[in-house]
Amino acid sequence: MFDSQVHVVTHPLVQHKLTLARSQDTTTDNFRRLVREIAAMLAYEATRDLPTELVDVTTPVAACRMPILAGKKLCLVSILRAGNGMLDGMIDLLPNARVGHIGLYRDPATLEPVEYYFKVPDDMAERLVIVVDPMLATGNSAAAALTHLKRAGATSLKLVNLLAAPEGVRTVRAAHPDVPITLAAIDERLNDHGYIVPGLGDAGDRIFGTK
Numbered sequence: 001m002f003d004s005q006v007h008v009v010t011h012p013l014v015q016h017k018l019t020l021a022r023s024q025d026t027t028t029d030n031f032r033r034l035v036r037e038i039a040a041m042l043a044y045e046a047t048r049d050l051p052t053e054l055v056d057v058t059t060p061v062a063a064c065r066m067p068i069l070a071g072k073k074l075c076l077v078s079i080l081r082a083g084n085g086m087l088d089g090m091i092d093l094l095p096n097a098r099v100g101h102i103g104l105y106r107d108p109a110t111l112e113p114v115e116y117y118f119k120v121p122d123d124m125a126e127r128l129v130i131v132v133d134p135m136l137a138t139g140n141s142a143a144a145a146l147t148h149l150k151r152a153g154a155t156s157l158k159l160v161n162l163l164a165a166p167e168g169v170r171t172v173r174a175a176h177p178d179v180p181i182t183l184a185a186i187d188e189r190l191n192d193h194g195y196i197v198p199g200l201g202d203a204g205d206r207i208f209g210t211k
């Protein structure tokens with residue numbers, strides 16, 4: 001249904017935690033914790049192809065040559081607000097990553113993204129940029145964020161989401177075929193208000209308790 005650059009993480013722990021997060025009975029504190037934990041596991045999968053190089057290391061037992069990360073430095077970019085719910089889980093795994101922010105909200109009438117903030121490191125061209133946002137619904141927000149990041153110099157990008165609608169995956173893959181997507185699930189469809197069905201509701205409101 002989707003090409004090989006769309007990676008759905010079917011690991012049982014990810015699926016279990018996502019199901020708990022979906023429930024309308026999950027409290028704000030538990031929702032936050034679940035999103036953070038799933039984000040760490042998605043970061044693990046999204047970085048599976050990072051290059052490594054061999055270095056000399058001496059253990060208490062013997063000298064040897066073992067792999068460490070090589071290649072481009074990392075930059076995580078959170079699409080505000082809801083992306084921030086995924087940041088800490090990813091930083092736990094990638095503590096050296098720089099962090100950028102793009103403020104976007106979706107106009108409820110047009111479903112078009114409105115940008116209100118943009119701050120990223122200067123050296124985007126030298127970094128692997130991992131864009132994070134729990135929800136890929138129409139895909140308009142993620143596509144706009146990727147376009148702005150490319151204008152800011154980024155040439156190597158990945159997108160990590162918790163949940164998508166098929167429409168959103170198609171939109172981003174069409175607009176940015178160079179950007180692989182890692183996510184925990186692709187749901188059935190969008191409803192008339194642009195919400196993912198069955199989805200988990202409004203991720204930002206659930207993370208920050210604003211509704």
Ligand SMILES: O=P(O)(O)OC[C@H]1O[C@H](OP(=O)(O)OP(=O)(O)O)[C@H](O)[C@@H]1O
Pocket residue numbers: 079080081082083104105106107111113133134135136137138139140141142168194202203204205
């Ligand atoms: O794929 P799309 O149709 O563009 O929808 C997805 C966007 O909607 C949500 O943000 P929202 O606009 O609710 O802003 P928030 O994070 O501040 O709540 C979500 O976090 C994505 O950024």
Ligand SMILES: O=c1cc[nH]c(=O)[nH]1
Pocket residue numbers: 082135137194195196197199200201202203204
């Ligand atoms: O289902 C959706 C769609 C967009 N944004 C959300 O937070 N949830």
Ligand SMILES: [Mg+2]
Pocket residue numbers: 082202203204205
């Ligand atoms: Mg929201």
